[in-house]
Amino acid sequence: MDTFSDLAFFKLLLQKGTLAATAQELGITAPSASKRLAALENRLGVRLLHRTTRRMSLTPEGEAYLTGAGRLLDELEELEHRVAGAKAIPRGLLRISVTLGFGRRHIAPALSEFARIYPDVEVQLHLTDRPVNMVEQGFDVSIRFGELPDARLTARKLALNRRILCAAPSYLRHAGEPANPRELRQHHCIFLRETDETFGTWHLSRGSKQETVKIQGPLSSNDGDCTLTWALDGHGILMRSEWDAAPYLRSGRLCAVLTDWTPPPADIYLVFPTRANLSAKTRVFIDFLLERFADHRDWGKRGSNW
DSSP states (O other): OOHHHHHHHHHHHHHHOOOOHHHHHSSSSSHHHHHHHHHHHEEEETTTTOOSSSSSEEEEHHHHHHHHHHHHHHHHHHHHHHHHTTTOOOOOEEEEEEOOHHHHIIIHHHHHHHHOOTTEEEEEEOSSSSSOOOOOOHEEEEEESSSOSTTTTTEEEOOOOOOOEEEEEHHHHHOOOSSSGGGGSSSEEEEEEOOOGGGGGHHHHHHEEEEEEEOSSOOSEEEEEHHHHHHHTTTTTEEEEEHHHHHHHTTTEEOOOOOOHHHHHHOOEEESSSSSTHHHHHHHHHHHHHTTTGGOOGGGGGOOOO
């Protein structure tokens, strides 16, 4: 038996729960299934299952093998679907969800080019800074920032990004520059309302040290463009993504502060519900964006990614 066949056998065995049920599914006898499991364990040199007359349970080695088996089989299935569907014509409705600012600045222009290349794909771009349920709301692709909340989703990194604390030189001249996160409490801070749970709180880290700061200020908004405008006008310190703030940092209209402290991750991901059976329209869109943003995933160009 080849390795992938053994992986599929072991995954099926755990799904069915018994050797008898597995044998019935495969159209072989129960003793044959038992011999196959024994041969697999002998080849690997470890016991994969604890077995009694009534039940079986995974050993630590078996759990690791099952986890790897699932991942490799999913990747193989995705590869086969990808190759088999390479000649499929991308067509139909493609629904995409992305945040307001990034969607306007980067995704809308990209979709203009995409529409010319794939005229049979009807694109609906949904801009929102609220989390979406991709399955319930029927989105094919979502573009998200930072760590993903659902490990069951498939994600491809679209671009490197980070959050930066910054302020206009005019603000720093009269208010001074904070020397540590605690001093942020003494400053006017401009806050972007992304979730109600985190409103008014900034989380920063330096190595293993963590700081959570309750900030205050006269201005807040759920729109990133508004907060950026206020920061440029000298109203306070802002936490903003590099993709948006970088041009102003280069020109000197904004200055980075507390540069040795790191806000939460903000890398940008393409997210879709499943690896297998991707439609042609979804597959070509993902490939199109990954190619378009390839330079933004290059750490060698970290200083000029945006």
